[in-house]
Amino acid sequence: MKLDVNGLVVDVTAEPTTPLLYVLRDELGLNAAKFGCGLGQCGACTVLADGEAIFSCLTPISVLEGRRIRTVEGLGTAQKPGPMQRAFIDMQAAQCGYCIPGMMVRAQALLERKPDASEADIRGALQPNLCRCGTHMRIVRAAVRAGELMRGKS
């Protein structure tokens, strides 16, 4: 079947019941989405499907055909970071960093839906995602900053 990932339509060979996460990581070689719990409890695997944040560890690819899937790789590169990535670098918002891509795409989903999202909105939106290093304060600051960058404030 075909999947639209970060703007490219790719043929994948995995069984239709395979959760998206394994296709992203093992078939397409994308690193950002992570395995955390396989249960939808931690958000490390979060990616966007038509702008909506989904748990890729739980979502079979069979329901994703024709939907626009985006991962952190689709938000920019290390050389040309997008606003969300720029903000996380500027705020040094990572320790081990394993949870961070999930945080970034969930914040991205919020800011695309609600460009003027407040800090309280951001905290509320990030509730499904867990961080164990205790980087929460920086994650919130980075998401606030990303909103500013997206609204064109430098």
Place this chain on the structure above:
Amino acid sequence: MNRREFIATGGALIVSFALPARAQKLPGSLEKDPLLDSWIRVAADGRITVFTGKAELGQGLKTAILQIAADQLAVDMKAIELVTADTALTPNEGYTAGSNSMKDSGTAILNAAAQAREILLAQAAKRLDLPVEKLSAQDGQIVAADGRRIGYGALVQGQLLHVRAAPESRLRRERNLIGKPVPRVDIPAKVTGGAAYVHDLRLPDMVHARIVRPPGYGAKLRSLDDKPVANMAGVIKIVRDGSFLGVIAAREWTAVQAMRALRARAAWDEPRKLPRDIYATLAALPSQDTVIAGADAPALQNGRVIEAGYTRPYQIHGAIGPACAVARYENGALTIWTHSQGVYPLRGAVAELMGMPPERIHCIHMEGSGCYGHNAADDVAADAALLARALPGTPVRVQWMREDEHAWEPFGPAMLSKARAVLDAAGNVSGFQYEVWSNTHSSRPGKAGELAAAWSLEKPFQPSPPRPIPQPEGGGDRNAIPLYKFPATHVTHHFIPEMPLRVSALRGLGAYMNIFSIESFVDELAAAAKADPVDFRLRHLDDPRARAVIEFAAERFGWRTYAKRNGNGRGFAFARYKNLAAYAAIAMEVAVERDTGELRVLRVVAAVDSGEAVNPDGIRNQIEGGILQSLSWTTFEAVMHDDRRITSRDWGTYPILRFSHVPQTVEVHVIDRPGEHFLGTGEAAQGPTAGALANALAHATGVRVRDLPLSARRLKQVLSA
């Protein structure tokens, strides 16, 4: 040339440089690995490589080490390639643990880089026939006042840096990078989908595996119907050795499904031996008792006696990404890519497990998720090694599942403590007694018996007898001796060898519980003495750096002008981690809803003194993280179990802090002390955070809670009683 060959060929020279007697110890890890080129090498083309035996765990080690080396070598950070923990390349610096990396490796590299620079200067002086005072090191070149310059690469010929370090170094005092909030070098890859973790390693022809872990400690695999699984498309091999059971598949999702199918077809004999009441059990188990302070302290004087007891449950490391490793076994040699905190000790343990000589095993550190101490990183490396041997020539990637990590990682130990003190007529402490009961806080490998897989093999290995970690660092008794000048202080460590549940080092070890206990107790004493908690601490403290962090945190918090509102409260706590690493003071404001027991942390203000602050933002990040992690431990976390199994197996049955309970603000103030020793920071905040929280809760509600966690459920019970 790898490190072994290098030493083998250079061996004769080592002898020629050995000094007859060493009066003075070498700085940091140079004491263990004194050759400069173990730490720093310069290639003929000028490329500089720095080697550390410590590992990046997300604490910012790489960046801090690069800052130190670059400043002393007078080059840009980008001119240096940094190699971290690798048994073929780097010095053996044991574990990356105990907040020791800056003290051990940072100090070694600081001095090695300074001495390498001096050697380069001396060499250039000879070449240019100039006194060394006329030369300076700049951007990878030695530059003379007359404009002549020679690149480092052209100077380093033969074995120029293959010399023993001296005890003293001429440190370059210009700080271009040290003391600055240099952005972390590892963050860009982590936020753009770069390969940042061992989890992201994809070797050619790599296959995937999962382990069917036993349902509980000591469970034996009674029967297994593995035929349907062996016939599943994509399954390469089922590996069984006694009760150790794993499955290898071409694809990761196939491995997960095959593991689940095997688990459903496995029957186990499970002992029923987990205790019902862990604190009663621990208190009843035999202990080895050591008086660690005040063996000759006088008996307590007459006066007001205050007593209290505290408990702490088992708690997990709980990395968000379950442990992972990749191993390849080929021609009798084994390579393991691992996020273990100690590649050399892991190599020793795997060598014993596999019956291989350690020289045939190469352990390479790659980052993992979190860490926070001895988690399942070593266990999964052993799993990968066993499976790789069953499939020679093919790299095997193993990742644990969430339930494996929750149930099988070694927990931070459950602990009990008791404190007793006497107040004199002036409200000062005239005597102080403290006792702590705990299992070991380190069951780290070094031996095969410390690896989970080894217990399940047909020929199992037994865990080594548990041992306490001696003072001054201590294990269960870490920070059990208060820094306060209490007369007649008497402290006893009751070390309990028998472990009802698997335990090992969790960030801070016993310091978390001991500081929670002592700082709670100090507030209880202050209340009895009708003294302000900050004043009470200050009047029992001489150490000026301890006083400085306390005064700084209190001032920035607005302690003196705080006005208590209904339902709100403030709390304060202080400790110097291990009594020899970073100083940290924390002030906190909380709000408590009496009806529900719901506790909110509103704001936190911390002051920290880590000696010379190499990277102040790195220190802030570590302290912020320590505060948030400790808030999670302290308000939410306790491992649950029945008489056979750990029942906390996911984030539903072991909840941790989510964004709804993140404070409104967390401020961290770093007191930089240029020229002072680097003091480890990574574990400095956990204990004071717990103490400040308990004290704020008591201030808000008038009720003292001495049993962790301070959960809404417990608070509701206590507040409605």
